[in-house]
Amino acid sequence: MLQVTTTSSHQNEGIFPTFPKGTRVTIKESCEEFVDWYLCEIDGYTTYISKYLLEDNELVIDYNPTELDINKNENLEVISIYGAWLYAKDIKNQHYG
Structure with missing residues (x-):
């Protein structure tokens, strides 16, 4: 992971x-x-x-094209990478985007 x-x-x-x-x-x-x-x-x-x-x-x-609302220094789990964009899970809030 x-x-x-x-x-x-x-x-x-x-x-x-x-x-x-x-x-x-x-x-x-x-x-x-x-x-x-x-x-x-x-x-x-x-x-x-x-x-x-x-x-x-x-x-x-x-x-689902919804992006994460994220702050600096947050930890994300990377699910996939598309060019310069990540599809990831916000570990703290358990949101995907």
Whole structure:
């Protein structure tokens, strides 16, 4: 199990439902800040998604784009890595994002 300690705080940009595998995704544009990420629309929600979670514009896994609200020096358990982003569990609060 890989654990990391945050070096800065981060606030989520919205709360989203979990979109099931196979959900159709409409790509709007490439993300200029993060390689291999796209601004997209999923079931009426605008969010970002990694290209590694898509095949033929459909989700290849169940996906929830909600990010963690986290403070500096918090410990996270890394679940997966997508480019420069981690999908992780906040060890203290037991939240995922």
